[in-house]
Amino acid sequence: MAEEGGVFKKNKDKEKEVDEGRRTFLKTLAVSSVILASADLLSILRVLGPAKLKIPKWPKLKICNVKDLKPKVPVEFNYPLTITPNLLIKLGKKVPGGVGLDQDIVAYSRLCQHLGCIVEFLPEGKCDKYPDRDILYCPCHAGYYDADDKAKVLAGPPPYPLPQVILDVDENGDIYAVKMGPPVIYGVTPKGSDEVWRDLLLAPTKIVKGTG
Ligand code: FES
CATH class of the missing domain: 2.102.10.10 (Rieske [2Fe-2S] iron-sulphur domain)
Structure with missing residues (x-):
């Protein structure tokens, strides 16, 4: 019984570890999204350059x-x-x-x-x-x-x-x-x-x- 309790505790600890990992991953994902969303669009465009983007034609x-x-x-x-x-x-x-x-x-x-x-x-x-x-x-x-x-x-x-x-x-x-x-x-x-x-x-x- 005492051993069963130990296994139960170990499983609980494992679950906690996994939850922690998930939480950290989600947090990182959220932070990255915010950074990406707030990144300067112009800078991104500058890196990409006109060749890789669909540029509208000059109007006449x-x-x-x-x-x-x-x-x-x-x-x-x-x-x-x-x-x-x-x-x-x-x-x-x-x-x-x-x-x-x-x-x-x-x-x-x-x-x-x-x-x-x-x-x-x-x-x-x-x-x-x-x-x-x-x-x-x-x-x-x-x-x-x-x-x-x-x-x-x-x-x-x-x-x-x-x-x-x-x-x-x-x-x-x-x-x-x-x-x-x-x-x-x-x-x-x-x-x-x-x-x-x-x-x-x-x-x-x-x-x-x-x-x-
Ligand atoms: S806006 Fe300053 S000189 Fe034109």
């Missing part, structure tokens, strides 16, 4: 026709997301990256690369600091971008140029946005990154509806 968006444009009068449009504003401008002189017969049409994101404020267009002669340039100006902290030269930073805190919208003009003069150039659109992916594809991947429901 008709903006306007060359006949609708007046020199130095910007046209606003959202691209590639419905929440990302840009300006299309006919500068009236040939500029790097310009399209159209005179290679004078460009488009840039309006989202300042410093803290994401909206930039304004100041045509030549309207900016005291750079009167001989076409300027994209951010009023939040006085950021100056050169609209005549790929929206490079001329002054202020912005660390990078404004992303350029890649344009295409067809034989009828219709102007399309077909892609977004680096650096990245502010606020969605890491600053300075040229992995603009992640903007599309992370916000598929906000991609503009293509018309081309």
